[in-house]
Amino acid sequence: MKRSKWKLDRKADFLCRVGKMLEEGYSLSKCLEVYALYQNDHIRANIEMIIVRLKGGDSFHDVLADFHFPGDILSYLYMSEQRDFATGISASGQLMKTRSEWQKRLRSTLAYPIFLFWMTAIMLFVVGKYLLPQFNTLYQTLDVPLPFISKFFMELVRFMPAIVVGVIVLSIAFYLSTLVKNKPSSAVQKMIIYSKVPFVHLFIPLYLTHHTSLHLGLLLQSGLSIAEAFSLLTKQSHFVFFQEEASRVSLSLMRGEKLEGLFDHTSLYVPEFKEILMHGQVSGNLGRELILYGEVVGERFEELVKKGFMILQPVSFVGVGLVVMLMFMSILMPMFYYLQNI
Numbered sequence: 425m426k427r428s429k430w431k432l433d434r435k436a437d438f439l440c441r442v443g444k445m446l447e448e449g450y451s452l453s454k455c456l457e458v459y460a461l462y463q464n465d466h467i468r469a470n471i472e473m474i475i476v477r478l479k480g481g482d483s484f485h486d487v488l489a490d491f492h493f494p495g496d497i498l499s500y501l502y503m504s505e506q507r508d509f510a511t512g513i514s515a516s517g518q519l520m521k522t523r524s525e526w527q528k529r530l531r532s533t534l535a536y537p538i539f540l541f542w543m544t545a546i547m548l549f550v551v552g553k554y555l556l557p558q559f560n561t562l563y564q565t566l567d568v569p570l571p572f573i574s575k576f577f578m579e580l581v582r583f584m585p586a587i588v589v590g591v592i593v594l595s596i597a598f599y600l601s602t603l604v605k606n607k608p609s610s611a612v613q614k615m616i617i618y619s620k621v622p623f624v625h626l627f628i629p630l631y632l633t634h635h636t637s638l639h640l641g642l643l644l645q646s647g648l649s650i651a652e653a654f655s656l657l658t659k660q661s662h663f664v665f666f667q668e669e670a671s672r673v674s675l676s677l678m679r680g681e682k683l684e685g686l687f688d689h690t691s692l693y694v695p696e697f698k699e700i701l702m703h704g705q706v707s708g709n710l711g712r713e714l715i716l717y718g719e720v721v722g723e724r725f726e727e728l729v730k731k732g733f734m735i736l737q738p739v740s741f742v743g744v745g746l747v748v749m750l751m752f753m754s755i756l757m758p759m760f761y762y763l764q765n766i
Contacts, residue, residue: 432524433521457475488501496635496662500515503642508645526726537741548751571758573750629693636693641717658670
C-alpha cells in the first residue's frame with residue numbers, strides 16, 4: 425500500500441467530510457465507510473486500514489499519525505477527541521485545506537520563475553562557453569579592448585560550475601552543523617532560533633499564536649479550567665512545541681504566576697496575545713475570545729503569505745531580466761565601442 429498517494433488536499437477533504445457527517449449524527453465508523461465508497465483504490469485502502477486500527481482500539485489521532493498527517497493537526501485532533509470531536513475534525517480539515525491552497529499557490533507562483541531561471545542558466549552557459557569566446561577572438565583581431573562587464577561576464581560563466589558546487593557544499597555543511605548543534609535542543613529553543621532568521625521571524629509568531637489560541641480556546645470552551653487545559657496539552661506528543669510550552673506554563677501556574685505574564689517576554693507570540701488573555705479572564709469568556717482571536721491571527725498569517733507570493737514573482741522576474749540584460753551588454757558594448765572608433 426502506498427500511503428504517499430494520499431496527498432495533502434485529499435487528507436483535508438477527508439477530515440472536512442468526516443467532520444460534516446459526524447455533525448449530522450453519523451458514527452465515526454459509518455462516516456469512514458461512506459467516505460471510502462467514492463474514493464480511489466489507494467485512499468480506499470487507507471480508509472480500510474484506519475477502520476481496522478480503530479476497531480483494534482487505537483485512537484483516531486494515533487492512526488492518522490501513521491499516515492503522515494501534520495503534527496499540529498494531530499495535536500488539534502487529540503484535543504478534539506477529549507471534547508468536541510466533530511467540530512474539531514471539521515476545523516482541522518479547514519486548516520489543512522487552507523495549507524494545501526497555500527502550497528498550490530506557492531508552486532504555481534514559483535513554476536514560471538523556476539522555468540525562466542533554468543532557461544537563463546542554459547543561455548548563460550551557451551553564450552559564455554561558445555558565443556562570447558568567438559566575439560572575444562573577433563574583438564582581439566579588430567584590436568578592440570573588452571569592457572569590464574564583458575570580462576566579468578566571461579569569468580563568471582567560466583567559474584560558475586565551481587561557484588555552484590561551492591554554494592551547495594557550504595549549504596549542506598551549514599545544514600548539517602545546524603542539525604548537530606540543535607539536536608539536543610528543545611523544540612522551544614529551536615523555534616527561538618528559527619524566529620531570528622530574516623523573513624521567517626515574521627511568520628513564526630503568527631503561526632504559533634494562531635495554533636495556541638485555537639488549541640487552548642477549544643479546551644476552555646469545552647468546560648476545562650486553564651490549569652486542566654494546559655495539563656491536557658502536556659499529554660499530547662504530536663506537536664512537541666505545545667507539549668513543552670504547556671509544561672512550562674503548568675509549572676508556572678502552580679507557582680502562582682499569572683497566565684498573561686507567562687507570554688510577556690517572548691518573541692514566539694504576537695505581542696497583543698497577553699492582552700487577549702487578560703481581557704478573556706476578566707470577562708469570563710476566555711475560551712471563546714481565544715478562538716475568535718486565533719481566527720483573526722490566522723487571517724493575518726494568510727495575508728502575509730499572500731503578500732510574500734505577490735513580492736516573490738516580480739523579484740524573480742527582475743532578477744532574470746538583469747541577468748539577460750548583463751548578457752547582452754557584455755556582447756554588444758564592445759561592438760558599440762568599435763563602431764564609435766571607425
